[in-house]
Amino acid sequence: MSQLSNPPHVSATASARSAAIRSGALAAIGTWAVVVLPALVGWLAAPEGSLGWFSAVQVGTAIWFVGHGQSIGGSGVTISLTPVALFLVFVYVTARWGRRLIGTERAIVSEGEWGRVARLGIVPGFVIGYSGAAAVFSLLTLGGSVTPGVAALPGTALVPVVALGYLLLRPGDPDAPGFVRGWFRRGPAWLPSAWAIGWRGAGLLFGAGLAVVVLRILLNLDEVLRIHREYGLSPAAGAIVVLAQVMLLGNAATWVLAFLAGPGFSIAAGSVISPAAAHPGLMPLVPVLGALPGEADYSSAMYAVVLVPFLCGVLIGRWVDRDLEFFGNTRARLLATSVAGAIAVGAIGLLTWLGNGSIGVERLASVGPAVLPVVAALLVEVVAGGVVWAAWRAWVERGSTGTATPTRTGSGSRAGSAP
Template identity: 25%
Template sequence: MTSELLDQRRSRDDLRHRRPLALIATLGGAAAAASTLVVCLAAGILGWFLTDAGSHGEPRDALQVGALGWLMGHGSGITVEGTPVSVVPLGLTLVVAWTLWRIGIRVGDSVSGHGPDADAIADGERDLTVPVAASLLAAGYAVVLTVTHTLAATPATSPSLGRSLLWSILLCLVVGGAGIAVGSGRAAIWAAFVPVALREAAVTCRRILLGWFLVAGLVLVAALVVDLDTAVNVMSQLHTDAGDATVFTLLSLSVVPNAIVFSGAYLLGPGFTVGVGTLVSPSAVALGPLPMFPLLAALPDDGTPPAWTAYLMALPLLVAFAATMRSQRLAPTARWDEGIIRGLAGGVLAGLLFGLLAAVAGGAVGPGRMTDVGPLVLDTTVYAVTAFGLGGLLGGVLATWLQRRRATQADRAENP
């Protein structure tokens, strides 16, 4: 009897992991899109009631605002009173990416029984389970996005369907596809074919980026705390009540990741612009008239910065050095080539990825001067690759030397 129950349980588990791939993946993509869209629609309704208790406009107007905000999180951009606004609220994009990751893992688990098994894959048999599932996930997502664009877009707002589709497909294939690979177990199988040095380089890259975002975020918070009075004064001049302040705070939170990338570009040295002809960097600050936005209170004063700000540019090298040392402490190696590859490749990859984030963090936020707001992308990428790569290289060399030294001392102790 016990054997029969076990057989039945195994049969149910096998069926659970062999659900229809096309149906599960397509519905997963649609669910990922709909879940974040519903949150944005609810936020639009909430903001409508908080600002004027629903005395102006209609609920469909609030729903349209929420839908347009969701599309902006996919890079669509919009036009406000004839002025293009192309900046992407990366806070919303991160929520979308996290949702795709979680649903991708569930889809991967549901379709893990499709395709060849681990032994067949190791023997070189072609396995298209993950690419097919990721493509269908993207297709389901694109359908929801296209319908939303059709219902929410107007000639006055003109969000770009092409850009939003491109962003959604990339997010589905990269983030959702990675989730499917992990959930289906393919990622673990594929990782076995990757050299250890490259796998550890990827781990080093992740640690460098996380460390850098932490440092940049702390510097941003410190700058806001120092000029907190300015931020409060901005809010008071906007004459906002409790509802308006809540909506304004939510809007500010949606671009906090953008501000952290700006902070990282500043600490690297090249800095960023907050309007045509402006520059904010450790060596020079040239500002003009600025819009009334609380996060801008973190900007340094116009003019020549204090001499000590130049030393901030040592932070990226130190972060990469510390992250590489920690990675090698958790996964030690006594081989010079592996230690160098881990640190240098991890640092260079982290620099390239940060440069990519710098490219998508900026954009137009208003008319006139405010059409150019964002990090200096090319310079930021070069500085990031150099600083992170050098810090990773030094960390890899030092960590390898220390580990070889410990190994030599242990060998001498065992064989005096």
């Protein structure tokens, strides 16, 4: 009697799923080490403390959950403010493991099998492996001073999902799964390029906010160092405090973008820092907050800062114009530019939402900007900048040719139909 065996595609999918579960678990261990190792170093640097090394592991594990956008609580205090930079580090580490997995599995399956293997094997297996490791880590926090919330365990899937999305949602990549390329084929011809440019635009906006943060810290370095010295920490413990603040610079970048967009942000209940005025109020004793402006009322000229996101939109529009050929199709040019700008603002909106939250009680129960007003303002400013550039380019091309004849506007793909 002949033995029954699974079809080849079933075996390939099952094998990929098993490999993905292992890779997902290893990725979770890698991100966990990012916070637990510094926690242990901090414990070693404070020998006068009464807590044991396992308490340091418990605290580090709780911070690991916070870095995934989840909340932790203890002694009546809830912390839900996600360090944006830590979240991005987790995504980077996870994406490295995911890239290795995808490269290995892609090399051993055919083009026809790849889409099914990625959809049914790699994606679910990787997320299951990562979440399984998270379940083990949650056990370490039992009996600790701070513990993750009820939704923390399934919520940790956000990091592997974002990492895999970054790796697989690449419509211009020939190694992308067929179903991904199929999604984008259903849209306009310019959609793949607008997708890529939108994510590049998100990096531009985030970089602009981060540059302002670094500049403010440098201009107020004396005040920042004065607050840091008040802690009286040893060099090793001081390094841990500095590292913790570095992880919050991403949050500060989104707060700066909220300021540049117009609505502003708050550090504590009742405080506001916007182009209209700065009323920070009583702030927590965190050195980096020494870079915030003091009590002041600004003139209406301060609203000129909205030109920063507007100019970012202009640059996004220039990228769209450079990478695509529209052949006189002004409507396609404007629509592609608007979609690219919206994608950029949407990514920043996600980071702003993650970077908001609670770091205590009462006045510190809500820290950060109001997400919806900030996203709405940024969307108007960025898209307006891109549309102004696109309209100007269309006007220049029509003026130089006198007709809407096909005009080469970039070295990229076709995005509009010839008239």
